[in-house]
Amino acid sequence: MTEAFYDKLAAIRHEIHQNPEVSEREYNTTEFLKGYLSELGIKIIETDLRTGVIAEIGSGQPVVALRADIDALPIKEKNTFDYASKNGAMHACGHDFHQTSLLGAAELLKAKEDQLNGTLRLIFQPAEEVSKGAYAVLETGVLDDVSAIIGYHNMPFLKPGQIGLRSKAIMAAVEKFKVTVKGVSGHAARPDLGVDTVLTITSMVNNLQAIVSRTVSPFEPTVLSVTHINAGSTWNVLPSEGFFEGTIRTFTKENRQHMRQQFTTIVEQTAQQFGAQVEISWGQTPNVTYNDEELTPLIFENSKKFAEVIEVGPSTGGEDFAAYQEKIPGVFAFIGGNGEENAPDLHHDTFIVKDEALPVAVNYFVENAQLLLNYFSKKASE
Ligand SMILES: [Zn+2]
Ligand SMILES: [Zn+2]
Structure with missing residues (x-):
């Protein structure tokens, strides 16, 4: 040149x-x-x-x-x-x-x-x-x-x-997920009368971290990151709704499928545990x-x-x-x-x-x- x-x-x-x-x-x-x-x-x-x-x-x-x-x-x-x-x-x-x-x-x-x-x-x-x-x-x-x-x-x-x-x-293959959780709003002093959206979301985020560490081979590079959480607006009200979003990275078709399946199972089971409603949406992302x-x-x-x-x-x-x-x-x-x-x-x-x-x-x-x-x-x- x-x-x-x-x-x-x-x-x-x-x-x-x-x-x-x-x-x-x-x-x-x-x-x-x-x-x-x-x-x-x-x-x-x-x-x-x-x-x-x-x-x-x-x-x-x-x-x-x-x-x-x-x-x-x-x-x-x-x-x-x-x-x-x-x-x-x-x-x-x-x-x-x-x-x-x-x-x-x-x-x-x-x-x-x-x-x-x-x-x-x-x-x-x-x-x-x-x-x-x-x-x-x-x-x-x-x-x-x-x-x-x-x-x-x-x-x-x-x-x-x-x-x-x-x-x-x-x-990597990229997943972009957004999970919307619907609980039942109520007074912070009477959580027994509501369904706690915040606890449901934080439990989901914790439980999801076990997928990579416990169900994927250590020789298979995999990432799951929750990057954004949103719920509630003040200190004394249990919010009725919230969401979290983030991404998964994998390198094989099989593992991509495995991660999505495990993700869905854990999110749904955790919602069930607390009596919350949940909706998962996946973005259009590259393989x-x-x-x-x-x-x-x-x-x-x-x-x-x-x-x-x-x-x-x-x-x-x-x-x-x-x-x-x-x-x-x-x-x-x-x-x-x-x-x-x-x-x-x-x-x-x-x-x-x-x-x-x-x-x-x-x-x-x-x-x-x-x-x-x-x-x-x-x-x-x-
Ligand atoms: Zn870029
Ligand atoms: Zn670029």
């Missing part, structure tokens, strides 16, 4: 960072991306997506998709550098970096379009943070003829220049991000040409990239974005990705896109 191109990409990232837009409202971001791609002469594919951009380079079979997410978070940025957010939202997950690297890759791949062995479909995906974008993209049908898809997430614990990768599960066992080793080897590639353990974070992998083979990598000892984590209000990390991210797309086109062309001619 030339110095001038690097400077250009860094400036683009700063521009996007300064003007973040939250999930499903990435309107200006979408316009910016479309404008930039059009200026490069890259074909935009019209879909009914309200935000996000699908574009295409090359022609014919096979088709390989490259995906970057574009949405920001409703977090007030605490960084003070000159390109910090100026609108109250924040690219605290580094999706500004992801989309910039795909733009950079698009520019380099467009320049060698006549040498490409097929079509590259660029997916600038909206609404990753709310687990909706990948499903919306799939619904447009733009992945129907795609042989494989690649994507990545920047990782604060890896240094610029490093790529973390593993076959099979790399990120496990599962890296294709045939393609991942190829990308692992190929990436050594431009990066230090490390075999990493799975992350208990989730990714809606998993939705693509349920339909087509996919590879999702972690790309070093910081690497400092106290690097703020993703979603932190002082989160920061280093510009120096851009070249490896661009190369990840450029080199592996061509690798996969060649791989599938060869396979088709065999």
Whole structure:
């Protein structure tokens, strides 16, 4: 990558960072991306997506998709550098970096379009943070003829220049639960005449913590976190209703099912014990991000040409990239974005990705896109 191109990409990232837009409202971001791609002469594919951009380079079979997410978070940025957010939202997950690297890759791949062995479909995906974008993209049908898809997430614990990768599960399946408990309101001095919502909820929260520790193998990574409880409004009234919510993270289909079943059983039994009514609702959330066992080793080897590639353990974070992998083979990598000892984590209000990390991210797309086109062309001619 030339110095001038690097400077250009860094400036683009700063521009996007300064003007973040939250999930499903990435309107200006979408316009910016479309404008930039059009200026490069890259074909935009019209879909009914309200935000996000699908574009295409090359022609014919096979088709390989490259995906970057574009949405920001409703977090007030605490960084003070000159390109910090100026609108109250924040690219605290580094999706500004992801989309910039795909733009950079698009520019380099467009320049060698006549040498490409097929079509590259660029997916600038909206609404990753709310687990909706990948499903919306799939619904447009733009992945129907795609042989494989690649994507990545920047990782604060890896240094610029490093790529973390593993076959099979790399990120967790996510559950989002909300449990609403209905007791019987009454005077705090006569709990015997009511049904105690507070005690029911706190007992549920306690009992739920026994699922992972007592019913799941210690060799099976599993998380259950209750993160938000709400009940009551004053000191001398037993509230009639309350709720709690949180998340479960698992790495296999069987364990995901086991956790949901156990969760439901414990919540219902605890409600019964206290005579309360209960309702559980589950959010629409991603499955496990599962890296294709045939393609991942190829990308692992190929990436050594431009990066230090490390075999990493799975992350208990989730990714809606998993939705693509349920339909087509996919590879999702972690790309070093910081690497400092106290690097703020993703979603932190002082989160920061280093510009120096851009070249490896661009190369990840450029080199592996061509690798996969060649791989599938060869396979088709065999
Ligand atoms: Zn995020
Ligand atoms: Zn993210």
